[in-house]
Amino acid sequence: MPEGPEIRRAADRISKVLIGKEIIESKFYYERIKDKEEIVKNKNIKEILTRGKAMLIRFKNDWSMYSHNQLYGRWTVNLNTTKIKSSRTLRVVFTTNKHTVRLWSATDIDLIPTAEENEHSFLKKLGPDVLNESCGFELIEERLTSKSFHKKKASTLMLDQTVFAGLGNYLRSEILFDAKIHPDDRPLDLDKERITQWAKSIKDISHLAYKTGGFTVSKSFAEKNKANGEPRKSYRHAVFMRHKYECLNCKSRIERKWYGKRKLDFCPSCQIQRGKIKPCKY
Ligand SMILES: [Zn+2]
Incomplete structure (x- = not known):
């Protein structure tokens, strides 16, 4: 896509x-x-x-x-x-x-x-384009913590083009994994350090995908996944389309959640829920 x-x-x-x-x-x-x-x-x-x-x-x-x-x-x-x-x-x-x-x-x-x-x-x-140089991680951080967006779930914020322009399904899963954020957490539930990491992941993962033609992991990770027999749609990512496989960090099994008709893959151990709201049962 x-x-x-x-x-x-x-x-x-x-x-x-x-x-x-x-x-x-x-x-x-x-x-x-x-x-x-x-x-x-x-x-x-x-x-x-x-x-x-x-x-x-x-x-x-x-x-x-x-x-x-x-x-x-x-x-x-x-x-x-x-x-x-x-x-x-x-x-x-x-x-x-x-x-x-x-x-x-x-x-x-x-x-x-x-x-x-x-x-x-x-x-x-449209919100600011995450690939544009004028959109630094400070601006991203500012938007995540703004009154308009801080009560929205990470899963929603990462697809809403009025918040950030250019993100879609695979980037959503990959960014949240990189930042270690549970998809049901909201900026309000997270400390400053986590928000800063989230903002950096939005920039870094999008930029990596642009430079590499859709890869969101390092070459060595992709090669490791490939050597394990994974198809191209999964070996170039850390979690997206890898819900049958082990997490690269902790060996937990990657899980899949659905938000509307859009899938989101995540690691339940690396991306623990910090907010008080119970996870949605999908
Ligand atoms: Zn993990």
């Missing part, structure tokens, strides 16, 4: 072949943006950035294309000579003299003036 780190890696990949290059042709097939496509058609691209799980492609004429891939959208980069076969619905195409960049299946795409990005209905509600 694409979370902030995956979207940022996609932005890096398409930036490499589009920024500073002549756009020979661009096509927009999505009905919602049809009436504005002439404004940005064949316009060169100035920069591509991400805000959480959203991507912003800024054209040189000060218009932007906003896109959110949800669970199904996908960016591809190919040489113009590569023949493409796909059953997905094509939404947007950018062609340079060498490469073709395509956005498939996404259903959340808008064309907006760059100056009005912050007014966009999704972007205006």
Whole structure:
């Protein structure tokens, strides 16, 4: 599932072949943006950035294309000579003299003036992007302990995009394990030291996933898990998708909880509950 780190890696990949290059042709097939496509058609691209799980492609004429891939959208980069076969619905195409960049299946795409990005209905509600350099762990700590959020469960805070942008299911499990926080604990239940560790884990684990392409453990841990016969979906994590396996720290069995339809994997020994509220029985 694409979370902030995956979207940022996609932005890096398409930036490499589009920024500073002549756009020979661009096509927009999505009905919602049809009436504005002439404004940005064949316009060169100035920069591509991400805000959480959203991507912003800024054209040189000060218009932007906003896109959110949800669970199904996908960016591809190919040489113009590569023949493409796909059953997905094509939404947007950018062609340079060498490469073709395509956005498939996404259903959340808008064309907006760059100056009005912050007014966009999704972007205006977003919390700070955890991968952005301007979002330091002090700011994260401040938000965790603020009156608006300190009574909410860790499991809720780690998915709510208005609190922090860019976190998703695998990062939620991995961050809480790294910080040794029980998913039902609230910032209010934790001491200062634990909150600081939580804030650092949010930054560190997200950054590690971005740098490594979705790994949230060190290379040596991943190799150890792999050698034990674990599949890729679990060996690159400490707890997520490892609910059948032993904890890397304490050898307890990783457990799974469900919050709505979203799974959360955690170690019951490393992540003891500090708050007074009894754990939810799921
Ligand atoms: Zn453990």
